[in-house]
Amino acid sequence: MGVVKSQTNATQWEGITRRLGLSGVAYCIVDLQQIRQAADLAGTQVLFLPNVETLSAVQVQALQDWMGKGGRIIVSGPVGTLSQPDVRSKLRSLLGAYWGFSLQNPSTLAPTSGKNQGWMQQNGLAGIIRGGVIIPAGLTSQTAAVWKSTENPPAVVTTDRSVFLGWRWGVDTASEPKLDSAWLRASLTRYGGVGDARNPAQRNCTPPNAIASSASTPAKPPSPTPTNRSAALPPASPPFQLPDLNGDGLVAPAGLEVKPSSQPITASQASAMRQELEALIGRFESAQLAANAVTGGLENRGTSTQNSKLKTPNPLSNARIALQNFLQLVAQKNYTGARQQWLQARRILWDNYPKDRPQTQPEIRAMWLDRGTIIRAGSEQQLAKIFDRLAAAGFNTVFFETVNAGYPIYPSRVAQIKNPLVRGWDPLASAVKLAHQRGMELHAWVWIFAIGNQRHNALLNLPKEYPGPVLDLNPTWAGYDNRGRIFHLGSGKTFLDPANPEARRYLIQMLEEIVKNYQVDGVQFDYIRNPFQDPNAGYSFGYGTAARQQFQQLTGVDPVKISPKDRDLWQRWTQFRTNAIDSFVAEASRNLRSIKSNLILSAAVFPFPKNERLQKLQQHWEVWAQRGDIDLVVPMTYALDTNRLQSLTRPLLSQNQLGSTLILPSIRLLNLPDVVAVDQIQALRNFPASGYALFAAENLNDNLQGIFRRTQSQQAIASPLPYRQPFKAAAARYVSLQQEWTFLEANNQLWIKEPALSEWRKQADALSKALNQLADNPSRNNLTMAKALLASFQFQFKKWMQSEGLEQPYQVEVWANRLATLERLLLYGERTLK
Known part of the structure; x- marks a missing residue:
């Protein structure tokens, strides 16, 4: 065994x-800095990383390659938590788990029992430890021990290649020496033995050139057998491993990664890097202008020569200089210096991003309040603290996780089962009350077709193959893959058959129960799709009993017998599954609105191109939007940088196939630096969007909450909500737009000359009057007038801004986008007129 020594555990x-x-095991010491490739670990069968909090991408790649050759790993404590986001993501996949959060108090460690846990039969594995919760993140991840509490969260998680101990091993304030030693010996026993050296000599691990031929590869524990619940389907083939799209797979990687290097920069790379910096400068400047227009601050954009008293702020000036230096150094083939200048420019802008003044533009500011955060709250009193933070941060809409993996978080007569982690209170009733007390809207966030989750089973200490409470009672409602397996291979979830009439009736009755019994302001459909598939690789889903019977009645063919090679039949099968989901959305929408006409309905959806999405998910949200079944489309545009967020979002906002439905792009906070989150929000504000949604409350740290409190809390709750008061929101957003123009004009920074200037002012004032009149007195006539004036203003805007566009092309594009947002709000508002 090699034991890794690093700066973080020194x-x-x-x-x-x-x-x-004390453990009595043979070991040697491995210097973390010496691990650069798999060969550096040659001869080592098991590697122990005690409390190693920082790893580089190179080191994680070396570990991955070494484990691929048979190496096994034991880790403890918050391993990798101080590493870069992409490193943490890769490490999570490698270990099949990650450090979630520290427990506030010492807790009782309790080993679990199971068919694959024979290695834990020795004594001395239970005790009191100060540790943290380990979150399983892989299809084969198993909980080997839990922290005894109402939730029994995981304390030790294993895969066939790793053991993750949820405490700082070797630290006296965390655990007792005997307990640490017992767990190390047990972990090594799992891999075939503990060695027999009674007095091991500490030495540096100096690997030979190749792994000794006598080194034995530890045997892997047997893989769990997939559940086969349909004898009519073909026998299961070897598992087709999809990426785990339940977690990190949802997040698009960075569109542009720049790291210190001397490697040549190609012309295309230089162009991409230049465009990225110019876009960041544009977003920075736009955020600064919006703040200055509200506070009256005087910070020039650095382009005017008419007023020498107005000086460029240092961050913008320095960033522009660095950009020019970058281009010059690329031309000189000084690639190391070029990258340094590029990174310096980005750092200047990030460090000085406008984060201290309010932005008053009315917008939807939504936050997903996740089940884990709700469960940890444990009472209405503690939940109130969470709502206080959200209100102080300016959020006006909360998507409250109400049904997760088949478990309602409230006492349900329809489901006849409640989340067992909820005891002694009704979180949904408390959430509605707390949100309304703070002037916020509360929308019930409901998992629709995903009805069971192996990760949830682990939290509840249930068998891994438990299909969830709904399918346990109603197994004929299940969906299956094309090999008869009930669990989706990529996510470990079970799904209902969308074509099953009884399953559909159950879901609609539960949605109706929520709307009838609780004063929710809206309902959000999540998992309103089939799970991820790859038909071209031989993996598809949706073969429930009802779906197969109905399709065979239509076509005379059992869908399990066709493949993508049968193009016509396969297209009909894809359309059949898509129609089943589409019709459910229409039925649910109709029923819920008959109960509460002003209920806001939304759907959390994937932003993939339509054809790809229909093949892989059967999720056709354009149809739902066109029919008016939903009010908000909330695409999960999660990305690790702003570049990729924009590339995901731009096509969605530029299409005109959504009728009057609003689009609310979203950002995932996990592994996202705070300044990148702020930059991504600014990017969405500069697009024709009505706001943004953040996933999730558990990742809202104090620093980011403080930024929001300074920049968007003052008028957020009082401002009109775009989906609730679209005409008032449009009028108020136009006021913000006019404030920017007025500020620039007052400081001789608006490049419009006479006679265009007078005509622009005249039409801008006329549009303002029309929007205000519509907001005060909504009517068909006033709406017609406002739409006509807005269309005329948009048509002439490019002509008026021709000179300004030469100086500030990005900002002119932003203004045009914000005018487009007004157009969408008027279109959406039309549905509210009687």
């Missing part, structure tokens, strides 16, 4: 070595 090393001596 202060704990004395305690670690004492525990190693």
Whole structure:
């Protein structure tokens, strides 16, 4: 066994070595800095990383390659938590788990029992430890021990290649030496033995050139057998491993990664890097202008020569200089210096991003309040603190996780089962009350067709193959893959058959129960789709009993017998599954609005291109929007940088196939630096969008909450909500737009000359009057007038802004987008007129 020593565990090393001596296992010391490739670990069968909080991308790649050759790993504590986001993501996939959060108090560690847990039969594995919750993140991840509490969260998680201990091994304030030693010996036993050296000599691991031929590869524990619940389907083939799209797979990687290097920069790379910096400068400047227009601050954009008293702020000036230096250094083939200048420019802008003044533009500011955060709250009193934070941060809409993996978080007569982690209170009733007290809207966030989850089973200490409470009672409602397996291979979830009439009736009755019994302002459909598939690779889903019977009645063919090669039949099968979901959305929408006409309906959807989405998910949200079944489309445009967020979002906002439905793009906070989150929000504000949604409350840290409190809390709750008061929101947003123009004109920074200037002012004022009149007195006539004046203003806008566009092309594009947002709000508002 090799034991890794690093900078982050150096202060704990004395305690670690004492525990190693007590364990009586043979080991040597591996310097983390020496791990650059798999060969650096040659001869080592098992590697132990005690409390190593920082790893580089190169080191994680070396570990991955070494484990691919048979190496096995044990880790403890918050491993990798101080690493870069992409490293944390890769490490999570490698280990099949990650450090979730620290427990506030010492807790009782309790090993679990199971068919694959024979290695934990020895004594001394239970005790009191100060540790943290380990979140399983892989299809084969198993919980080996839990922290005894009402939730029994995971404390030790294993895969066939790793053991993750949820405490700082070797630290006296965390655990007892005997307990640490017992868990290390048990973990090594899992891999075939603990060695027999009674007094191991500490030495550096100096690997030979190749792994000794006598080194044995530890045997893998047997893989769990997939559940086969349909004998009529063909026998299961070897598992087709899809990426785990339940977690990190949802997040698009960075569109442009720049790291220090001397490698040549190609012409296309230089162009992409230049465009990225110019776009960041544009977003920075746009955010600064919006703040200055509200506060009256005087910060020039750095382009005017008419007023020498107005000086460019240093961040913008320095960033522009760095950009020019970058281009010059690329031309000189000084690629190391070029990258340094590029990174310096980005750092200047990030460090000085406008984060201290309010932005008053009315917009939807939504937050998903996740089940884990709700469960950890445990009472209305503690939940109130969460709503206080959200209100102080300016959020006006909360998507409250109400049904997760088949478990309602409220006492349900329809489901006849409640989340067992909820005891002694009704979180949904408390949430509605707390939100309304703070002037916020509360929308019930409901998992629709996803009805079971192996990760949830682990939290509840249930068998891994438990299909969830609904399918356990109603197995004929299940959807299956094309090999008869009930669990989706990519996510470990079970799904209902959208074509099953009884399953549909159950779901609609539960949605109706929520709307009838609770004063929710809206309902959000999540998992309103089939799970991810790849038909071209031989993996598809949706073969429930009802779906197969109905399709065979229509075509005379059992769908399990066709493949994508049968193009016509396969297209009909895809359309059949898509129609089943489409019709459910229409039925649910009709029923819920008959109960509460002003209910806001939304759907969390994937932003993939339509054809790809229909093949892989059967999710046709354009149809729902065109028919008016939903009010908001909430695409999960999660990305690790703003570049990729924009590339995901731009096509969605530029299409005109959504009728009057609004689009609300979203951002995932997990692994996203705070300044990148702020930059992504600014990018969405500069697009023709009505706001944004953040996933999720559990990732809203104090620093980011403080930024929101300073920039968007003052008028957020009082401002008109676009989906609730679209005409008032349009009028108020136009006021913000006029404030920017007025500010620039007052400071001689608006490049419009006479006679265009007078005509622009005249029409701008006329549009303002029409929007205000519509907001005060909504009517068909006033709407017609406002739409006509807005269309005329948009038509002439490019002509008026021709000179301004030469100086500030990005900002002119932003203004045009914001005018387009007004157009969408008027179109959406038309549905509210009687």
